[in-house]
Amino acid sequence: MAVQLFNHKPGKNGSHWIELLRSGKAHTILVVAIDIGKYTHKVMMANVYQDVVVKPFELDASLSGFQLLVAKIEETCQKNGLDEVVVGIETTAHYYEDLVRLCHEKGYVVRVINSATTSIERESMLNWSKTDDLDLVAIVHSILQGRGNPPKSLRKELRTLKKLTRFRRELVSQRTRLTNQQFALMDTIFREFQGKTVWVDGKKQKKKPFSTMETKTVQYLMRHHPHPEDILTLGEEGLYELSRKENLKLRKTAVDCLLEFARESISQPKEELAAELYQLKVTLDLLDNLKEKISDLEKKIEELLLPTDGALLLSIPGIGKVLAAELRAEIGPIDDYTHAGQLIKLAGTNPIVKQSGGHKATYGGISKQGRRHFRSVVYLVGSKCAVSNPELRKHYLALIDRGKKPRQAYIAIGNRVLRLAFAMLRDRRLYQSTDSDYSLKSILENKIGTHENRRQFCEAYVFSS
Structure with a gap:
């Protein structure tokens, strides 16, 4: 067990798994590995000693399949004297979301495993075959090593905002x-x-x-x-x-x-x-129909953004309503993070560092080990602020003078805005500018269309502070 604990990821995810094992009841944990499919899921159950207690079996991706899973889990726990149930579910498109929700509502500890993680686990076993049974073994190994994330439940308005902003991005691609x-x-x-x-x-x-x-x-x-x-x-x-x-x-x-x-x-x-x-x-x-739908969707996004704390991001020059909504939706619950570096890593815009012995560290490209949609938003934020934000444009020009390419500079500016956004959302405060020409009033008039919406914004964030 010491080796498995040594491999845990630091932070909330790893700490959560450590607490489970340090409770003194590690031997009573049942690990349920589920390989997700569109119509059929495959399941295997094991204990923390990697003994298979239930061989792989299949169930349908509906309520009857979930009821069969629950019955099998209860039967296995009673038969083997197990109390705690940890369910590891590999992400496959959007098919895993309903099962994650049902397992979470049932009271099981749920760990969401990225498909890239199971691929690495298969390679670590020196096995380059790809079968459902090997995927189940890889999921069990990943769970026992503390990998995977607990499911995050977004607030209703943030979840809706995330769905609509991503949908708008798809419509814009179709328009192009x-x-x-x-x-x-x-x-x-x-x-x-x-x-x-x-x-x-x-x-x-x-x-x-x-x-x-x-x-x-x-x-x-x-x-x-x-x-x-x-x-x-x-x-x-x-x-x-x-x-x-x-x-x-x-x-x-x-x-x-x-x-x-x-x-x-x-x-x-x-x-x-x-x-x-x-x-x-x-x-x-x-094209005319699509433009009309995009315009209606942007109005809907604005209505959803203004009542949330994402409206604070409108005080940043260079970030409009749609971009603010995209950024706020991709960040998610701000309480899930302790520092802005976690957001940068979540987006996959953190630079790759290589260092060995006494050699000087070198910085390569970005890791891209994060959310693709979030990464696109960070790049877009950086490109917009590098042009329209006077203070951040100075940083952009300084990066160009140091030999950075424009795309690299946009990522760096985007990461800087992520740090700003994290502090603003955490402390519920407006953008603090040192630019003498900065005027919050004119920014709000340009970004928030109606007088009533501007009044609500000021009551929530200007007068209160």
Whole structure:
């Protein structure tokens, strides 16, 4: 047992396991290893001496399967004189969540094991095979060595915020794919619509009719007049009339450029592009619908964020409502952490340190041994604050001067913001700025839309402090 204790992880997780074993009843602990599947789970039971007391068996992933598991556990405990039940569950997609909740409600000690941990355990046994039975053995070994985490129950509002912010991120990715798709289709329909190369006084330049492709004007033309023949049919007078009628605000330079590009276009005739034109129409419809859904979702996220302590993060320049909601949701219950370094490790943005003997320590890339979503948020926070936060921008420029690459500097700034966020949430205090131009009032006016919401924010965090 001494070797197993020596391998425990320090902190709350390891201490929790140590307390179980130091209670003087280690020999009465039943370890239940569960390998999760979508339709069928596999279970094995052992004691702390690694004796298998119940051979691997299967149960269905529903209430009847859980009832069978409980009956088997009670029968085994009574038969072998065991009292404490420790359930080790390997994380597999989202299929493990309901079983974790049921076991926790039943009163069992639950330890959630990452699939990477069981993989390392199999390698430590010098066995490169992959079977359900070997996974169960690896789960038992992981439990006995103090690995795994107790399930964390998020507050309802934080859990909802986490689900919605991650869902929004997925929708934004879909929007990006559709946006790229519409421009790829326009390359076929009207090759020069997004610009082309011209030579002025022997120098190569890029000439574009529109400075950005996200305007109302561009979207209208792609939907109703996407082909060069459409532009030539309208002509100069037709384009100006269309601009007045639809409030497109077409300038003379844009009109002249469009007509020039349409006359010199190498695109295929319109009658040969029926498939591409139909795809473009469907893509634009999907894109408009998706933008509307994202806008509604962002309003919902704002409503959920403001009543929570995550609203404190809005006082940080560079962090808007959606980003504040993402950061607060990924952090979770602040009471679970004793220092900000635990948050950085949870995100996997902690640098890898290599040191041996008298050699100087070297710092490589980040560990990436954390939550992928959390890591993405930390990077995004760093990139936004490096531009929009005057104080943190100074740190960013100092890192660049020291030879850091921009992506490395963004991670460093993101970690700095994590330390700030930890202190602000723990102490329930606003961002403390030394910048003479910092104005909390103007920041709140830009980030919080309604007067009533700003008043509630001030009553909760400004006047109270």
